[in-house]
Amino acid sequence: MNRLKAIADGQTFESVIHQEVLDCEPVVSIRDFSLYYHRKQALYNITMPVVKGMVTALVGPSGCGKSTLLRSVNRMNDLIESVRIEGDMVLNGESIFAPSVDVIGLRKRMGMVFQKPNPFPMSIFENVVYPLRIDGERDKTILMQVCEQSLRGAALWEEVKDRLKESGLSLSGGQQQRLCIARAIASDPEVLLLDEPCSALDPIATGKIEDLIDRLRGEYSILIVTHNMQQASRISDHTAFMYLGRLVEMAETSTIFTRPRLSETEDYVTGRFG
Amino acid sequence: MVWLSGGMFAIACLMILSLLAFVLWQGLWTLWPRTYSIYGRKDGTLVGGELYARASLDGKNTLYLRTGNYDVSNQHFAYVASSDLVGQTPWLAEDLWLVERKEWGNLYGFPKQLSWAQAAPEDFVRLVDQGMRETAKIDRELADAKNELKRIDHQIADARLGIRRVELAEKVDLQGAAETGLVEGLSPSARRAISNFVLRNGQADETMVELNDRIARIEAHRAERTVVFELPVIDPLGTISADWPELQAGRLTDPTELAELLGAIPNPSGLALSVQAMVQDSPSADSPSVDSLGDQRLMCSVTIPGEASRRLMLRRLEDGRTSVGAFREHSILLADMVRFFPTNRLGILQRLGVYASRWWEFLSGDPREAGMEGGFFPAIWGTVVMTIVMSLAVMPFGVLAALYMREYAKSGWLLSVIRISINNLAGVPSIVYGVFGLSFFCYIVGGYIDGGPIKAGFEPWPSAAWFSALGVLAIVGLIAFAVSIFSGQAEAKRSGMRTVLRWSAGLLWLLTLGLIVWLLIRSPHFHGFYEAQLPNPTFGKGCLLWAALTLSLLTLPVVIVATEEALSAVPNSLREGSYACGAGKWQTIHRIVLPYARPGIITGFILAMARGAGEVAPMMLVGAIPLATELPLDTEFPFLHGSRSFMHLGFQIYSLGFQSQNSEAAKPMVFTATLLLLSIVTILNQTAIWLRASLRKRFQTSQF
Ligand SMILES: Nc1ncnc2c1ncn2[C@@H]1O[C@H](COP(=O)(O)OP(=O)(O)OP(=O)(O)O)[C@@H](O)[C@H]1O
Ligand SMILES: [Mg+2]
Numbered sequence: 001m002n003r004l005k006a007i008a009d010g011q012t013f014e015s016v017i018h019q020e021v022l023d024c025e026p027v028v029s030i031r032d033f034s035l036y037y038h039r040k041q042a043l044y045n046i047t048m049p050v051v052k053g054m055v056t057a058l059v060g061p062s063g064c065g066k067s068t069l070l071r072s073v074n075r076m077n078d079l080i081e082s083v084r085i086e087g088d089m090v091l092n093g094e095s096i097f098a099p100s101v102d103v104i105g106l107r108k109r110m111g112m113v114f115q116k117p118n119p120f121p122m123s124i125f126e127n128v129v130y131p132l133r134i135d136g137e138r139d140k141t142i143l144m145q146v147c148e149q150s151l152r153g154a155a156l157w158e159e160v161k162d163r164l165k166e167s168g169l170s171l172s173g174g175q176q177q178r179l180c181i182a183r184a185i186a187s188d189p190e191v192l193l194l195d196e197p198c199s200a201l202d203p204i205a206t207g208k209i210e211d212l213i214d215r216l217r218g219e220y221s222i223l224i225v226t227h228n229m230q231q232a233s234r235i236s237d238h239t240a241f242m243y244l245g246r247l248v249e250m251a252e253t254s255t256i257f258t259r260p261r262l263s264e265t266e267d268y269v270t271g272r273f274g
Numbered sequence: 275m276v277w278l279s280g281g282m283f284a285i286a287c288l289m290i291l292s293l294l295a296f297v298l299w300q301g302l303w304t305l306w307p308r309t310y311s312i313y314g315r316k317d318g319t320l321v322g323g324e325l326y327a328r329a330s331l332d333g334k335n336t337l338y339l340r341t342g343n344y345d346v347s348n349q350h351f352a353y354v355a356s357s358d359l360v361g362q363t364p365w366l367a368e369d370l371w372l373v374e375r376k377e378w379g380n381l382y383g384f385p386k387q388l389s390w391a392q393a394a395p396e397d398f399v400r401l402v403d404q405g406m407r408e409t410a411k412i413d414r415e416l417a418d419a420k421n422e423l424k425r426i427d428h429q430i431a432d433a434r435l436g437i438r439r440v441e442l443a444e445k446v447d448l449q450g451a452a453e454t455g456l457v458e459g460l461s462p463s464a465r466r467a468i469s470n471f472v473l474r475n476g477q478a479d480e481t482m483v484e485l486n487d488r489i490a491r492i493e494a495h496r497a498e499r500t501v502v503f504e505l506p507v508i509d510p511l512g513t514i515s516a517d518w519p520e521l522q523a524g525r526l527t528d529p530t531e532l533a534e535l536l537g538a539i540p541n542p543s544g545l546a547l548s549v550q551a552m553v554q555d556s557p558s559a560d561s562p563s564v565d566s567l568g569d570q571r572l573m574c575s576v577t578i579p580g581e582a583s584r585r586l587m588l589r590r591l592e593d594g595r596t597s598v599g600a601f602r603e604h605s606i607l608l609a610d611m612v613r614f615f616p617t618n619r620l621g622i623l624q625r626l627g628v629y630a631s632r633w634w635e636f637l638s639g640d641p642r643e644a645g646m647e648g649g650f651f652p653a654i655w656g657t658v659v660m661t662i663v664m665s666l667a668v669m670p671f672g673v674l675a676a677l678y679m680r681e682y683a684k685s686g687w688l689l690s691v692i693r694i695s696i697n698n699l700a701g702v703p704s705i706v707y708g709v710f711g712l713s714f715f716c717y718i719v720g721g722y723i724d725g726g727p728i729k730a731g732f733e734p735w736p737s738a739a740w741f742s743a744l745g746v747l748a749i750v751g752l753i754a755f756a757v758s759i760f761s762g763q764a765e766a767k768r769s770g771m772r773t774v775l776r777w778s779a780g781l782l783w784l785l786t787l788g789l790i791v792w793l794l795i796r797s798p799h800f801h802g803f804y805e806a807q808l809p810n811p812t813f814g815k816g817c818l819l820w821a822a823l824t825l826s827l828l829t830l831p832v833v834i835v836a837t838e839e840a841l842s843a844v845p846n847s848l849r850e851g852s853y854a855c856g857a858g859k860w861q862t863i864h865r866i867v868l869p870y871a872r873p874g875i876i877t878g879f880i881l882a883m884a885r886g887a888g889e890v891a892p893m894m895l896v897g898a899i900p901l902a903t904e905l906p907l908d909t910e911f912p913f914l915h916g917s918r919s920f921m922h923l924g925f926q927i928y929s930l931g932f933q934s935q936n937s938e939a940a941k942p943m944v945f946t947a948t949l950l951l952l953s954i955v956t957i958l959n960q961t962a963i964w965l966r967a968s969l970r971k972r973f974q975t976s977q978f
Contacts, residue, residue, distance in 0.1 A: 074854060076854060079850070081684065104856050104857075105856070107853065107856040108856030110854075111854075112851075114851065116847060118847040120851065120865075121870055130855055130857075130865075131856060133865070134855065134856065134858075134861045134865070180851070183851075183855065184854075184855075
């Protein structure tokens with residue numbers, strides 16, 4: 001507990017990253033990354049990898065900057081005027097924040113799913129192929145192929161294959177969230193960013209999404225924010241624990257949940273704190 | 275408290291409902307064909323009319339009658355005190371016709387004679403019907419001939435304009451040459467213009483003689499056919515001494531006396547009476563003419579051998595003699611008749627038929643008698659065309675402005691100030707816009723288009739100064755261009771530098787724009803597009819274009835506010851979702867934001883249209899006129915005539931109700947027009963509401 005207190009007092013702090021994580025090949029590596037909302041600092045010198053082909057979970061108490069970190073990966077924070085950053089991230093060897101980076105092209109290499117399902121007010125089909133549409137793809141057969149592939153990938157195909165023309169808004173909440181996942185994987189992204197994708201869903205829908213994430217493992221590299229410790233332990237390979245804008249400890253999920261190096265992490269994941 | 279608020283609510287409802295009911299009642303009732311009631315006055319005369327209302331005036335029961343027959347009685351409406359009448363139950367004469375005319379309003383009378391056919395009264399309906407159809411054909415010919423004449427006039431005016439243009443261009447006087455046709459020593463263009471004029475004039479002279487002949491023939495033909503009516507207006511002829519009961523029975527014991535009154539009649543013994551009953555609160559059915567005063571009347575027609583029969587009113591006087599009065603004869607042109615029907619004899623279905631045909635005329639016909647009768651089509655058309663042009667002008671402006679403010683502009687104090695100003699603009703009284711439209715659009719812009727800077731009230735510069743200013747403009751424009759390109763490429767990190775560059779680029783562009791305007795209004799080389807027509811203004815007066823632009827200014831705040839609201843109602847999560855898919859700003863706007871905001875935008879648009887269609891005050895200043903001969907949109911090239919004045923429904927209500935020389939007579943029409951305007955505005959508003967609801971449903975999520 002004293003370390004967390006030290007963080008709260010603003011003392012500098014070394015993150016603990018287990019060697020097993022550093023040994024894996026990263027798809028994104030975050031390097032000494034800090035972020036300010038206007039004057040207020042939200043992230044402090046975060047350095048951590050997101051491992052290729054695996055699921056990395058971000059956990060931590062509310063307001064610790066998980067979403068901020070996630071949104072920084074595909075530079076969604078650019079949309080907020082007052083944001084200023086220091087440090088950098090690297091996606092498969094290319095810098096994300098270098099001035100010459102084409103932000104739009106960058107975002108096309110990642111898929112993002114939000115806390116609340118946000119299907120567009122158009123048909124299911126158009127929802128899924130939206131990333132291709134904005135690239136100007138018109139070939140019906142390609143679009144159809146991608147649509148089916150993505151919907152199958154999101155385990156939604158069987159449920160909607162007969163109603164592709166219907167509005168995406170006519171689906172249930174869980175279906176909508178899977179539709180958003182289908183949309184996110186339609187452009188075959190290198191990383192999938194999920195920000196609490198299940199927090200607005202009931203247990204059955206949550207279960208389906210968890211199964212889906214499980215199936216996507218290996219094919220996609222996934223960074224997921226979650227508040228649910230069971231969920232993190234069920235679906236993730238690595239877990240990072242954040243506190244007040246700092247990365248506290250990162251290790252393989254089983255390590256974090258059974259024998260973390262820091263007692264504070266143990267307190268948090270067992271629910272004794274936060 | 276609940277009582278107070280509930281009471282206020284009830285009062286508000288009541289006021290709105292009674293307003294609606296009043297307009298609805300008046301508007302719908304006006305065109306209904308009513309019966310024509312004839313009452314006997316105590317002074318021996320008759321008064322007739324369609325009963326519009328019963329009122330209490332100075333404590334006396336009064337009837338409000340639409341009397342018609344304006345050319346005879348000089349009034350359209352009359353108040354008649356019940357106490358002046360001999361009886362309260364009117365005589366609903368069966369064979370009385372209501373004739374709607376092109377001039378003088380309705381005529382109510384008994385048809386007596388047709389000038390073009392000897393016929394029994396039973397055949398009148400058929401014959402007049404047939405006659406009217408024939409006249410309609412002739413009228414079309416007449417209209418064609420007149421149009422032809424107008425076309426030739428236009429051609430000559432064009433040719434004359436051609437000469438005037440050459441005069442202006444070459445600074446010569448060609449009046450003399452145009453009159454004599456001598457073109458020696460003139461420039462080729464002047465020769466061309468003059469020979470064109472001479473040619474046209476020559477052609478026109480021939481055709482015009484022929485046309486005028488034709489028109490005169492047609493007019494003469496029209497004047498030949500007349501219908502004689504006997505109006506329920508009694509001219510006293512004198513008295514006779516006849517036995518009243520005998521008269522009542524229809525027997526004329528001594529016809530000579532009556533024959534004398536009627537004028538020289540060769541064979542008085544042939545006179546015969548046929549008596550009609552005039553119901554006057556009759557105490558018993560078989561003595562129909564007795565009234566409470568002892569004053570007794572008979573309506574009868576007297577058959578005169580060798581002549582058409584005449585209608586008389588016989589009245590028994592106190593001294594036992596009988597006064598004879600004749601129904602006044604009045605003859606009208608068949609060509610003047612628009613519609614006729616025996617108004618007191620109509621069944622409910624026929625009445626409905628007349629009602630429908632009147633509505634049809636109201637909606638699709640041209641106005642008669644300065645708009646007091648006939649159709650409102652030009653006014654409806656003018657309103658519709660003006661509203662459409664207005665929407666076309668306001669829509670792109672409003673939506674783009676709102677889009678910029680909501681999606682592109684950085685929020686800050688400047689934006690807030692602008693937003694507040696726009697909101698305030700919506701509250702500016704509309705007459706202010708009218709004044710602005712008149713002084714800016716009509717006089718300055720219109721004057722500039724017509725006759726260049728001088729006509730718009732600006733002193734042009736000398737040529738040299740103007741050209742050096744043009745050079746300055748080019749330089750400033752180039753600098754502005756360079757700066758804006760440079761600011762686009764400036765390094766993102768040095769944001770302070772970038773802001774300065776942006777601002778200076780914006781200011782430079784503004785300066786360029788100002789310079790362009792300045793140069794335009796000071797140009798010594800521009801003399802307007804319609805200089806030849808001067809001093810007659812083309813665009814330098816109220817007209818459709820300026821009215822539409824003025825109204826689009828007036829409705830701009832409505833559109834901007836509605837669009838902004840619609841845009842801000844688009845959930846941010848949708849925008850983020852789109853950006854996360856790698857969409858650009860414009861892609862997000864046009865694929866996600868605009869479709870989602872569309873219902874709101876359309877709603878604002880329709881509300882703006884409804885506001886614009888109902889607006890009268892600015893219309894009075896910038897282009898609406900009480901009677902326009904030409905439509906603003908017609909089949910004549912170039913179809914949409916922006917420089918024409920037009921009729922407008924709202925303005926029509928105002929001018930008919932308050933400006934016409936006989937507003938009493940126009941009152942019914944005012945109500946009908948009000949009803950129409952109200953329905954148009956209501957329909958537009960209703961469409962907006964319905965559209966909003968139905969589209970909103972489409973976007974509602976069925977979440978959870
Ligand atoms: N747009 C913003 N402007 C200013 N401050 C912000 C903004 N977004 C987030 N913050 C601040 O940054 C910090 C981190 O927020 P963030 O949303 O990343 O937390 P989080 O870990 O995702 O929390 P939660 O678990 O509740 O979602 C918070 O203190 C928050 O107040
Ligand atoms: Mg969050």
